[in-house]
Amino acid sequence: QEQVLNIYSARHYQTDESLYANFTKATGIKINRLDGKEDELLERIRNEGANSPADILITVDAARLEMADSRGVFQPIQSKLLEARIPDTLRTPTWIAFSTRARAIVYNKLSMKKEWVQTYEDLANPRLKGQICVRSGNHPYNLSLGAAVIHHLGEAKAEEWARGLVANFARSPKGGDVDQLKAVAAGECSVAISNSYYIARMMRSSNADDQAVMRSLGVVWPNQQTWGTHINVSGAGVLKHAPHKAAAVKFMEYLAGDEAQTYFADGNNEWPAAKGVKPKNPALDALGPFKSDSLPIGELSKGAVTAQKVFDRAGWK
Amino acid sequence: MSSTPHAKVPALAPLEPDPPATVTPARRPAAPGAQRRPGQHGRWLLAVTVLIALMVGAPVLSVATHLLSPGTAETWRHLLDTVLPDYVLTTLQLCLGVALGSASVGVGAAWLVTRYHFPGRRHLEWALVLPLAMPAYVLAYTYTDLLQFVGPVQTALRHTFGWTRADYWFPEVRSTGGAVLMFTLALYPYVYLMARTTFLERAAGMLEVGRSLGLGPWASFWRVSLPMARPAIAGGVALVLMETLADYGTVAYFSVQTFTTGIYRAWFSLGDRPAAAQLAVALLAFVAVILTLERASRGRARFHDTTLRRLTPLSRPLRGWRAAVLIGACLVPLTGGFLLPGGLLLHMALTEGDAQWGWRFVELARNSFLVAGLTALACVALAVLIAYAARQHRGWLLRIAQRIVGLGYAVPGSVIAVGVLIPVARLDNLLAELIQSSFGWNPGLLLTGSITALVYACVARFLTAAVQAVDSGLLKITPSMDDAARSMGLTPPQVLRRVHLPLLRGSLLTAALLVFIDVMKELPATLVMRPFNFDTLATQVYTLASDERLAEASTAALAIVAVGLIPIVLLSRQIAGSRIGHGSR
Amino acid sequence: MPSTNDIWLSLEHLSLRYGTQTIVDGLDLQLSRGSIGCLLGPSGCGKTTVLRAIAGFEPVSGGQILLDGRVVSSAAVHVPPEQRRIGMVFQDYALFPHLSVQRNVAFGLRGVADADLRVAKMLATVGLAQSGGKYPHELSGGQQQRVALARALVMQPALLLMDEPFSNLDVELRERLAAEVREIIKSHGTTAILVTHDQHEAFAVADQIGIMSGGHIQQWDSAYNLYHRPANRLVADFVGQGVFLPGEVGQGSQVWLELGTVHSGQPIRCTEHGDLCASGCQVDVLLRPDDVVHDDASPIQAEVVSKAFRGADILYTLRLGSGALVLSLVPSHHNHALGERIGIRLDLDHVVAYKRSGVVQGLRCEQPA
Amino acid sequence: MPSTNDIWLSLEHLSLRYGTQTIVDGLDLQLSRGSIGCLLGPSGCGKTTVLRAIAGFEPVSGGQILLDGRVVSSAAVHVPPEQRRIGMVFQDYALFPHLSVQRNVAFGLRGVADADLRVAKMLATVGLAQSGGKYPHELSGGQQQRVALARALVMQPALLLMDEPFSNLDVELRERLAAEVREIIKSHGTTAILVTHDQHEAFAVADQIGIMSGGHIQQWDSAYNLYHRPANRLVADFVGQGVFLPGEVGQGSQVWLELGTVHSGQPIRCTEHGDLCASGCQVDVLLRPDDVVHDDASPIQAEVVSKAFRGADILYTLRLGSGALVLSLVPSHHNHALGERIGIRLDLDHVVAYKRSGVVQGLRCEQPA
Ligand SMILES: Nc1ncnc2c1ncn2[C@@H]1O[C@H](COP(=O)(O)OP(=O)(O)OP(=O)(O)O)[C@@H](O)[C@H]1O
Ligand SMILES: Nc1ncnc2c1ncn2[C@@H]1O[C@H](COP(=O)(O)OP(=O)(O)OP(=O)(O)O)[C@@H](O)[C@H]1O
Ligand SMILES: [Fe+3]
Ligand SMILES: [Mg+2]
Numbered sequence A: 001q002e003q004v005l006n007i008y009s010a011r012h013y014q015t016d017e018s019l020y021a022n023f024t025k026a027t028g029i030k031i032n033r034l035d036g037k038e039d040e041l042l043e044r045i046r047n048e049g050a051n052s053p054a055d056i057l058i059t060v061d062a063a064r065l066e067m068a069d070s071r072g073v074f075q076p077i078q079s080k081l082l083e084a085r086i087p088d089t090l091r092t093p094t095w096i097a098f099s100t101r102a103r104a105i106v107y108n109k110l111s112m113k114k115e116w117v118q119t120y121e122d123l124a125n126p127r128l129k130g131q132i133c134v135r136s137g138n139h140p141y142n143l144s145l146g147a148a149v150i151h152h153l154g155e156a157k158a159e160e161w162a163r164g165l166v167a168n169f170a171r172s173p174k175g176g177d178v179d180q181l182k183a184v185a186a187g188e189c190s191v192a193i194s195n196s197y198y199i200a201r202m203m204r205s206s207n208a209d210d211q212a213v214m215r216s217l218g219v220v221w222p223n224q225q226t227w228g229t230h231i232n233v234s235g236a237g238v239l240k241h242a243p244h245k246a247a248a249v250k251f252m253e254y255l256a257g258d259e260a261q262t263y264f265a266d267g268n269n270e271w272p273a274a275k276g277v278k279p280k281n282p283a284l285d286a287l288g289p290f291k292s293d294s295l296p297i298g299e300l301s302k303g304a305v306t307a308q309k310v311f312d313r314a315g316w317k
Numbered sequence B: 001m002s003s004t005p006h007a008k009v010p011a012l013a014p015l016e017p018d019p020p021a022t023v024t025p026a027r028r029p030a031a032p033g034a035q036r037r038p039g040q041h042g043r044w045l046l047a048v049t050v051l052i053a054l055m056v057g058a059p060v061l062s063v064a065t066h067l068l069s070p071g072t073a074e075t076w077r078h079l080l081d082t083v084l085p086d087y088v089l090t091t092l093q094l095c096l097g098v099a100l101g102s103a104s105v106g107v108g109a110a111w112l113v114t115r116y117h118f119p120g121r122r123h124l125e126w127a128l129v130l131p132l133a134m135p136a137y138v139l140a141y142t143y144t145d146l147l148q149f150v151g152p153v154q155t156a157l158r159h160t161f162g163w164t165r166a167d168y169w170f171p172e173v174r175s176t177g178g179a180v181l182m183f184t185l186a187l188y189p190y191v192y193l194m195a196r197t198t199f200l201e202r203a204a205g206m207l208e209v210g211r212s213l214g215l216g217p218w219a220s221f222w223r224v225s226l227p228m229a230r231p232a233i234a235g236g237v238a239l240v241l242m243e244t245l246a247d248y249g250t251v252a253y254f255s256v257q258t259f260t261t262g263i264y265r266a267w268f269s270l271g272d273r274p275a276a277a278q279l280a281v282a283l284l285a286f287v288a289v290i291l292t293l294e295r296a297s298r299g300r301a302r303f304h305d306t307t308l309r310r311l312t313p314l315s316r317p318l319r320g321w322r323a324a325v326l327i328g329a330c331l332v333p334l335t336g337g338f339l340l341p342g343g344l345l346l347h348m349a350l351t352e353g354d355a356q357w358g359w360r361f362v363e364l365a366r367n368s369f370l371v372a373g374l375t376a377l378a379c380v381a382l383a384v385l386i387a388y389a390a391r392q393h394r395g396w397l398l399r400i401a402q403r404i405v406g407l408g409y410a411v412p413g414s415v416i417a418v419g420v421l422i423p424v425a426r427l428d429n430l431l432a433e434l435i436q437s438s439f440g441w442n443p444g445l446l447l448t449g450s451i452t453a454l455v456y457a458c459v460a461r462f463l464t465a466a467v468q469a470v471d472s473g474l475l476k477i478t479p480s481m482d483d484a485a486r487s488m489g490l491t492p493p494q495v496l497r498r499v500h501l502p503l504l505r506g507s508l509l510t511a512a513l514l515v516f517i518d519v520m521k522e523l524p525a526t527l528v529m530r531p532f533n534f535d536t537l538a539t540q541v542y543t544l545a546s547d548e549r550l551a552e553a554s555t556a557a558l559a560i561v562a563v564g565l566i567p568i569v570l571l572s573r574q575i576a577g578s579r580i581g582h583g584s585r
Numbered sequence C, D: 001m002p003s004t005n006d007i008w009l010s011l012e013h014l015s016l017r018y019g020t021q022t023i024v025d026g027l028d029l030q031l032s033r034g035s036i037g038c039l040l041g042p043s044g045c046g047k048t049t050v051l052r053a054i055a056g057f058e059p060v061s062g063g064q065i066l067l068d069g070r071v072v073s074s075a076a077v078h079v080p081p082e083q084r085r086i087g088m089v090f091q092d093y094a095l096f097p098h099l100s101v102q103r104n105v106a107f108g109l110r111g112v113a114d115a116d117l118r119v120a121k122m123l124a125t126v127g128l129a130q131s132g133g134k135y136p137h138e139l140s141g142g143q144q145q146r147v148a149l150a151r152a153l154v155m156q157p158a159l160l161l162m163d164e165p166f167s168n169l170d171v172e173l174r175e176r177l178a179a180e181v182r183e184i185i186k187s188h189g190t191t192a193i194l195v196t197h198d199q200h201e202a203f204a205v206a207d208q209i210g211i212m213s214g215g216h217i218q219q220w221d222s223a224y225n226l227y228h229r230p231a232n233r234l235v236a237d238f239v240g241q242g243v244f245l246p247g248e249v250g251q252g253s254q255v256w257l258e259l260g261t262v263h264s265g266q267p268i269r270c271t272e273h274g275d276l277c278a279s280g281c282q283v284d285v286l287l288r289p290d291d292v293v294h295d296d297a298s299p300i301q302a303e304v305v306s307k308a309f310r311g312a313d314i315l316y317t318l319r320l321g322s323g324a325l326v327l328s329l330v331p332s333h334h335n336h337a338l339g340e341r342i343g344i345r346l347d348l349d350h351v352v353a354y355k356r357s358g359v360v361q362g363l364r365c366e367q368p369a
């Protein structure tokens, strides 16, 4: 019988496709994929129940992975290989992170002083009034950041911070991270928050407009002096009723391998999760090393819902 | 004044033909085939229709089962205290704006092309449907790209005049007003299609009456055509509104926060699915109330054409500036909804389009076509059955059933998708167990594993569009035509086949067109319900757009438009050709 | 009187309602096989409603309808229209707009071998042989009506219901068609009901005529009897033309009128129940226009109040000395001016009289809203 | 003939087409202010089409239409319908299905101060005072027709076009309404055209009547003249009843017929152009039913071929010895059986004769498809 592996994935970067192809080439296991949104895929898995064909769920937000776990859809995986390669902070018994991305501050080199935007907290400073562009508050990227802030500052302080931030908005939140980068470059605002891989992608772009955008921008890794830059992950877990568990574990191990790690992260300009893997990515190199938040990544989920409520109260649309 | 009854004994005539009136009729044998009302077909139809309504309504009902879920109070309180009032207000603004916008554009355009004779009218008549092929979220992307601060228009202004941000005001696309504009441009064809059919087929003869009573063309429009077309226009506007309410892609992109945002917030951000379902039910209740009010306010009025000559009188041929004004008026929505964004997409696709453009797109288009085609067929068939049953049998049961079927359209796609998942997955598991226990072999999930579930989800979501189109088409068939056919020995199903279907041809094609295009553009349900490795054009757009690769998404978006154009062009010619008396004008 | 087993259609104590409003109330009617009945009655009195109930389009709220001895409609039973073999010509024609004339007429003949021939013959009969290819909206009102008629006739139904089938035709065509329809019906042994407003048409086509009013049939009789022996005042008033002139019953079978004394061959019956009238009884006597004859030699003079040209005759409305009005039909070369006084005399060979009542009311059928 | 500056409506050499088919061809008609004209003609001959052209709904393919001396329709000019102040009662009623009866009638009265009152009065006139709140589909055919009439009348238009406004009403109501409509029209000085199939109605209501056939008007005249002095054989045949009996012109103004010799007071004109007829000329003489009198004493016997009861009279169709058929109107107590031979004699006071032609054809208006 033909060996197959069924993946439900909320990570759909086109660059990942050759990765899957390589796996099939290497193992003879055919991959079936279903791309969707985290929460809906989760609903599908839950409703399909014991007969679900899905083996693996991949997502790009630690909070979602945690939530899936709390709903009991994953099963624990024992793999010496995974334990050896993926650091403890990027791993739980049921799911594993394969790459990381950071939430950076970007500023316009002409209109903003670098010193004013060294921390996330700085962004709430009234002197930045009317200067900040950011995407909407209910996006997982921001909720995850909010969860981290709540973890480090406490809910009350975090709400105060959110209010300050909202007061500094140049415009009501709209668009994605790339839109924020372009807005800063064009002068609609001076500061923005963006995921690292968008910045890297722009840096590597051959498009002249993108180059021009990047020339006018500066990137800050926030909170280097304190709790570190907030990071999130892409990760996956093996599902409880996975019909092809062996293949699933094999795939997880494949993802943790050197070649896959390089590719998996590099394709989307992220940092590999596995220890000791060094991607050859000029953009990431240019962005340099930084101190990331050491908060275990699984903890984030606890703060996400609170973060939403805090943002709602603060008026972050 | 009724005459007073008189005794029936003759004054003079000794010959009395009448038998004495028997107060209690003698018992006589009933004729074979005799039956209690409402008759065999009536009951059969009723049963089938209610069954279909239940099937199609199952997702809505399964959402509604959360109505009484406990433990949602906190989420409700949080939402009510913080964002919900705002959302409701925005939603109302949005609805009002879109309703007014799409009604005036749709009705206006329909009026111009059916009433006035100007150069290019025949082409414009079908071209005005084109924006239907343009998904609202794609319009949103392209207009944002064009008009935002960093877009070419504002950049050019800044460069030309040396302005900076503080020096000038420019309307913000990504705002409630912008959303109203997007929805109006993308959705007015619903109203246009419905109104046009009506103007062509029903309101025609009545116009003359208005004019013989001293009304000018303009007044006749307001006082005759518009009221006569009311059910159709109301149907079109209802579709537009439901689509607006159900939309998330566009409003999320614009960060315009509507009631749907609230539903998603409760579900995704606050992780409270029961609360989300309750919010969805509140939304449905709102829609249901509006629809019911509209129905109720019609009272006993009817909307059949009461004339026997039903050719639309066109104005005399117009030339010169009058013609120019009319052409211009028709070109505005066409350009805004299709030509301009289509051109921008084309430009984007050519300069920085999808790197994977190629054979893969043939497969994507094929998949899109398959689902859209199957759904359109199913919807039209079901819509005919439902509309026809409602005509035969005017009971409360059917009315409620019909209403439930109609609501799927107003439910945000993800919510209905989950609503679909619940019953389908349950059925699927049941099937699997059944086969397992009787054959000892587990087939896996048959429905969710194939496109069956996806088509079902789309039918549940889009059946209303077909029902509305068929419903307004049925209005032109007077009840006495049914009677005439039956007096010639036709059973109700035969009447359906030989009288209704031919007369409904235009409406059926319209229904098929609406559903087809809707499914082509549909995203949330497709995303969750599809089987493995089944990508469509819409999911391709989503994949790229969610990774903020809008320029690359343009290729797939353009493909959606292109594939959508095929049926539009084919069908609008058919529709034009299906009007009664076509060719004899 | 047809023998009971010859009866094809029988309405027994039929009641019909729209919503809460009762339109037909305890109507009885029997029609024997192969005969043609006619319903006459004021506009809005329920004629169409009765036809629709017979055809099976309206539910029955009381009583029953029997076809060939079998119940087809009652409160409990309802045979669907298509199983009744009843053809109907609709008052509003109800043509199929998407079918040509030819195909409209052929509509019910699916699968019949000689359909084309029958359709062609029928179209020729109604004078539309040339118009088979046209669509209904390309026809004049009368042409549409004829298509409706042809469509029902061609089916050769067992029972044919015709609701005003000739109302939009010119006299000549109407008379020709009425005669041909009668012949077709008779030759096929079809039973038929005709609804019409044209009394001459009813007289010419029908074997029996029912005057409908107040929800039931006032008199079901031959044309002759309706005209000459109206069962009650309502019928007398409705059928034909005429006025009631006050009179007093005298000795024997005499009645004294302003216009002179009339002698009836038989005793005067003057209530609607047929009671004999005693001498001295106050009555109203029905005077038809042809009962009042213009005679220059007559001592009785009346003033011309209005006149209507009728072709061969002029119908004069004349005012008597007392102020009472009478109608008189006078050959049209006697053209008198309004206001002129002309001599008249009675020429009455059959007295129809009713006991005087306060208000004299014609048949009207408007229901309160 | 009205003086030219009194003329309100004038159709001059009007031609109308549907597609390539010419329906009306060089029609002339003039109507003076305040008078009522009537169009009579076979079904399908273009009466409705003419009304529609006058109202402004059909373009004119030739000739012109003038209202009060102003061209409103011609090949070059087209005044829109709403500017013509023309009211129309449509043959198919065309009621607004979404409006109640009251609002249908009030439709054209927007902004008129006493609209409600006028509507109420008009509804009472047409006998629908109680039905104002009903919707058209809740009315009987005749009731709908009356709403259509009321809706046009209440507007008090300058020119009123009525297309078969009474066709679905019972005789009594029809006569009452016709009289009232005439009165309303006359009292408002409205000019009106009535299309009807009922000749008595035309005679009663119209000041002048046009017989339409072959795309134009055959005779435009008073009722009396149409009946007694038909301009041509077509008109003679169409108006009233009658047959043509062959005869030969004798000395002076005599005509020999099978039924005897008739003496015309004036010379016989026997072609349609009014040429005098020489002695020995073969003619067809028009015999109305009242020209043939039943007389038991008469030596001339004829066989009863068919008979139609008409109320006061019976219309007999009689076969003469030669096989020719004549009509005779006989008081209805003379009830003769089919096949019986009865005595008849001629009682003709005015001879209408036409030169004999091969085929005698009535008015028909079917167009080739
Ligand atoms: N659908 C309906 N709802 C309520 N009332 C109705 C409906 N149809 C008819 N009526 C009423 O029932 C009565 C009888 O109507 P019907 O059509 O049977 O009359 P009719 O005798 O055929 O009259 P006409 O000669 O004018 O056609 C009328 O008063 C009419 O107003
Ligand atoms: N839209 C049309 N297209 C083609 N021919 C038409 C159209 N309307 C009417 N006709 C034809 O024109 C002729 C005249 O029609 P019109 O309606 O004027 O007749 P009419 O005199 O009113 O007849 P009726 O007394 O039957 O109502 C008819 O032969 C009809 O078939
Ligand atoms: Fe991202
Ligand atoms: Mg009727």
Ligand SMILES: [Mg+2]
Pocket (backbone or CB within 6 Å): C140, C141, C142, D047, D048, D049, D091, D163
């Ligand atoms: Mg006509």
